Amino acid sequence: MPAIEISGLTKTYSVGFWRKTERVGLKDLSLNVEDGEIFGCLGPNGAGKTTTLKLLMGLIYPTAGSARILGMPVHDPSVKAQIGFLPEQPYFYDYLTPNELLGYYARLSGVPAGDLPARLYATLQRVGMSEHADTQLRKFSKGMLQRVGIAQAILHDPKVVFLDEPMSGLDPVGRREVRELIETLRDEGKTVFFSTHILSDAETLCDRVAVLHRGELRGVRAVSDLVAASAGKNEVVIQSPPNADLAALRALASDVRTVGDSLRLVVAAEKLDAALDAIRAARAKLISINPLRGNLEEYFLEHIDGARRKEVAP
Amino acid sequence: MTSRLYHIAFNTFREAVRDRVLYNLVFFALLMVGSAPLFSTISIGLERIVLVNLGLTAITLFGVVIAIFIGIGLVSKEIEKRTLYTVLSRPVRRWEFIVGKYLGLAATLIVNAGFMALGLFAAVLFVQRSLGMQDTYILIALYFIVLQFLVIIAITLLFSSFSSPLLSAIFAFGVFVIGNFADDIRGFASLTEGVQRWLITAVSYMVPNFGSMNVVSQVAHGQGVALGLVAMNTLYAALYLLAALSGAILIFEKRNLK
Numbered sequence: 001m002p003a004i005e006i007s008g009l010t011k012t013y014s015v016g017f018w019r020k021t022e023r024v025g026l027k028d029l030s031l032n033v034e035d036g037e038i039f040g041c042l043g044p045n046g047a048g049k050t051t052t053l054k055l056l057m058g059l060i061y062p063t064a065g066s067a068r069i070l071g072m073p074v075h076d077p078s079v080k081a082q083i084g085f086l087p088e089q090p091y092f093y094d095y096l097t098p099n100e101l102l103g104y105y106a107r108l109s110g111v112p113a114g115d116l117p118a119r120l121y122a123t124l125q126r127v128g129m130s131e132h133a134d135t136q137l138r139k140f141s142k143g144m145l146q147r148v149g150i151a152q153a154i155l156h157d158p159k160v161v162f163l164d165e166p167m168s169g170l171d172p173v174g175r176r177e178v179r180e181l182i183e184t185l186r187d188e189g190k191t192v193f194f195s196t197h198i199l200s201d202a203e204t205l206c207d208r209v210a211v212l213h214r215g216e217l218r219g220v221r222a223v224s225d226l227v228a229a230s231a232g233k234n235e236v237v238i239q240s241p242p243n244a245d246l247a248a249l250r251a252l253a254s255d256v257r258t259v260g261d262s263l264r265l266v267v268a269a270e271k272l273d274a275a276l277d278a279i280r281a282a283r284a285k286l287i288s289i290n291p292l293r294g295n296l297e298e299y300f301l302e303h304i305d306g307a308r309r310k311e312v313a314p
Numbered sequence: 315m316t317s318r319l320y321h322i323a324f325n326t327f328r329e330a331v332r333d334r335v336l337y338n339l340v341f342f343a344l345l346m347v348g349s350a351p352l353f354s355t356i357s358i359g360l361e362r363i364v365l366v367n368l369g370l371t372a373i374t375l376f377g378v379v380i381a382i383f384i385g386i387g388l389v390s391k392e393i394e395k396r397t398l399y400t401v402l403s404r405p406v407r408r409w410e411f412i413v414g415k416y417l418g419l420a421a422t423l424i425v426n427a428g429f430m431a432l433g434l435f436a437a438v439l440f441v442q443r444s445l446g447m448q449d450t451y452i453l454i455a456l457y458f459i460v461l462q463f464l465v466i467i468a469i470t471l472l473f474s475s476f477s478s479p480l481l482s483a484i485f486a487f488g489v490f491v492i493g494n495f496a497d498d499i500r501g502f503a504s505l506t507e508g509v510q511r512w513l514i515t516a517v518s519y520m521v522p523n524f525g526s527m528n529v530v531s532q533v534a535h536g537q538g539v540a541l542g543l544v545a546m547n548t549l550y551a552a553l554y555l556l557a558a559l560s561g562a563i564l565i566f567e568k569r570n571l572k
Binding site: 013054057058059060061077078080081083084085087089090091092093095096100104105107108109110149152156162 | 317318321322325328329332333395396397398399400401402403404405406407568570571572
């Protein structure tokens with residue numbers, strides 16, 4: 001049974017003074033997230049990532065479609081005891097200390113009173129905040145609040161953890177720590193669903209990613225497939241005279257882009273020798289040849305634009 | 315369920331107690347009650363009447379201001395600051411959140427009224443040198459004041475469930491003022507005819523009749539309060555606040571939290 005099942009989930013908002021204009025927040029989203037998987041939801045701002053998370057948390061109601069977590073409808077209170085949620089740019093009751101805040105949330109989640117002190121200490125230690133357990137949250141930096149936010153999401157040992165932009169506001173050290181934390185959640189067998197627009201984080205962590213754009217799902221793919229798809233390709237960078245004839249070289253490349261005064265070409269390994277001959281014939285200057293490793297950025301851009309962006313030199 | 319209600323209520327109470335604005339209001343209320351003996355020295359022979367009138371009115375007004383001031387932000391602030399997200403993503407039903415917040419603010423106001431009442435009784439003791447049977451009626455007046463608080467919090471929550479904090483405050487304060495004149499409005503309705511009479515009567519019955527819960531002048535003069543009125547006011551306040559709270563819950567249950 002998938003940990004998360006989303007079927008035809010749609011959310012439209014009525015906007016304007018008379019609320020007659022409809023704005024699509026999410027359109028017909030269907031996907032499954034398997035048990036124990038780290039699933040990344042990618043997209044630029046306004047893509048529908050937060051809308052998806054709010055629908056899964058039952059904070060907003062869908063216009064159409066449905067979602068189930070651990071086989072139960074999202075509004076079922078018993079499912080909520082088994083999930084953890086970190087909202088985007090979280091803000092907590094700043095008059096409380098982390099101990100008081102986590103104590104409050106733990107009680108609402110039904111953590112037994114006897115387990116509380118040990119649970120609070122262990123969770124705060126896990127996010128590196130045990131030294132600040134009794135300082136009011138209003139004195140915390142954005143990064144410290146983010147850590148408290150992650151602590152409240154994992155405090156009650158949930159089976160599925162939802163994180164909305166978990167790296168936001170963190171310095172490089174903090175980001176690495178959160179990455180490691182998410183990896184330990186996977187090692188513990190938890191399912192993690194997180195949204196981000198930082199592609200390198202998703203690439204490092206995720207088993208699979210979904211790309212959302214303007215409320216629509218543009219693609220779902222395993223990160224390992226992205227790497228495999230580009231195996232055996234090379235990136236060739238050249239600089240050529242203004243009127244050089246590059247037709248033969250272009251014909252050998254699967255992708256050509258102009259970056260500044262350089263031309264970047266993607267050439268298959270078996271065509272590399274022919275490409276080098278074509279470069280010499282055109283009297284172009286070879287800058288570099290590197291084996292290509294497929295990355296998430298390419299996949300992301302390809303799906304955001306609907307087609308791979310090609311920028312061909314005039 | 316009870317446990318969750320208690321924890322939400324306790325957190326609301328804790329927030330109010332740690333809010334410095336609340337301390338200022340209580341400080342001013344206590345100052346007003348404390349200064350009552352000074353006022354009463356001006357009115358020879360009327361010390362107790364002036365003192366009790368002034369003290370109970372101060373407790374009412376400050377309590378209503380606190381109820382509206384905190385009540386308007388009780389839910390809207392949680393939505394605006396998104397603190398609600400991490401509560402409602404737990405096994406907490408939306409109605410439990412509203413009722414918990416209501417109980418927390420009610421507890422805050424009862425504790426405040428209790429402290430201010432202690433100040434009033436201390437002032438009465440200072441003026442009279444002793445407390446008599448007539449002073450126990452002050453407790454009934456205080457009970458009615460608390461009933462007014464309970465109703466006004468529910469009304470504020472109802473307004474804030476569909477309008478902005480500023481409008482909610484204006485509406486709630488308006489209802490409080492009109493509710494104090496509900497009997498007068500009914501009297502005015504009897505002077506009119508036709509649709510006008512019907513409309514004014516309807517309005518006078520829709521607003522809570524705070525006038526019937528105001529026995530301040532009566533107890534200031536040392537007069538008792540009929541037990542029948544205590545029972546009727548209790549029942550009336552209970553029904554009114556349940557209706558207002560149910561309305562707030564119904565709206566909040568359907569609301570999309572942006």
